[in-house]
Amino acid sequence: MDIRILRTKNKLINTLDExxxxxxxxxxxxxxxxxQANVNRTTFYKYYDDIDDLVLxxxxxxxxxxxxxxxxxKRNYLLTYSSKIIEKIANEKTIxxxxxxxxxxxxxxxxxxxxxxxxxxxxxxxxxxxANPNDLKNIFNFIxxxxxxxxxxxxxxxxxxxxxxxxxxxxxxxxxxxxSFI
Numbered sequence: 424m425d426i427r428i429l430r431t432k433n434k435l436i437n438t439l440d441e442x443x444x445x446x447x448x449x450x451x452x453x454x455x456x457x458x459q460a461n462v463n464r465t466t467f468y469k470y471y472d473d474i475d476d477l478v479l480x481x482x483x484x485x486x487x488x489x490x491x492x493x494x495x496x497k498r499n500y501l502l503t504y505s506s507k508i509i510e511k512i513a514n515e516k517t518i519x520x521x522x523x524x525x526x527x528x529x530x531x532x533x534x535x536x537x538x539x540x541x542x543x544x545x546x547x548x549x550x551x552x553x554a555n556p557n558d559l560k561n562i563f564n565f566i567x568x569x570x571x572x573x574x575x576x577x578x579x580x581x582x583x584x585x586x587x588x589x590x591x592x593x594x595x596x597x598x599x600x601x602x603s604f605i
Contacts, residue, residue, distance in 0.1 A: 432470060434460050436481060436518070439474075443521035448478065448528060482522060482531055485511075489535055493542070500539040500546055501563065502597055505570050506590035508535055512578070513586035520578055532574060536567050551604035558604065566597050 438460035442451050451474050457464045471477040492507040493500070512519040523532050544559050554562065570593050577589050 428470075431462055431466060435462060435467065435471075435477065438462075439477060439481075440518055440521045443524065443526045445526075447526045448474070478522070478528060481518070482528065482534075485515075485518070485522075486535065486538070490538060493539060496539075496542075500542040501536070501566055502594050504539045505536065505593055508532075509574065509577075509586045509590050509593075512574070513582055516582055520582070523575065523578055525579070532571050533567065536570060547601075547604075551601065554604040562601065562604070565600070569593070569596065 435456065438456055439451065442456065442459065453464055453467055453474060456462075456474065456477075457467050467477075471480065489508060489511060492504060492511075496503045496507075512523070521527055540563060543563055547554065547559050547562065548556075551559065551562075573589065573593055577584060
């Protein structure tokens with residue numbers, strides 16, 4: 424990719440990131456973004472349809488990066504993947520804080536965690552003998568919602584706590600609940 428295009432896209436992304444610290448994503452206009460980024464609106468529309476499209480493309484890129492983690496996971500898909508996500512958020516706080524934070528896309532973290540739905544259900548069918556298919560779906564949803572709450576709280580406190588401690592806490596709670604179905 425041409426270095427100028429990459430620079431322009433990064434400028435837009437960085438400016439969006441800055442704007443999300445003070446504005447809700449729904450309140451950001453292309454005009455405001457381009458004005459603050461010092462990028463012509465025509466240039467913006469060369470690459471993106473609107474602000475939602477820009478956010479979607481950023482999220483898709485992050486999802487692709489996170490999906491590579493799945494290939495390395497052998498067991499405990501959701502729990503291991505959650506740890507990887509927390510690690511990734513810690514390493515790239517700025518963009519994740521903006522996208523997942525109070526002004527960002529509230530569905531993004533859920534979509535990330537659902538990447539391992541099928542693998543998790545398949546593994547749990549083998550391990551959790553007392554759980555029926557509906558139980559497995561409910562367990563997954565319960566773990567997702569709890570993990571989202573914990574991760575959001577961690578992000579809202581500026582990721583001050585060690586990411587490994589957050590991962591361990593989520594895993595302890597999840598394993599405790601899962602053990603009752605073994």
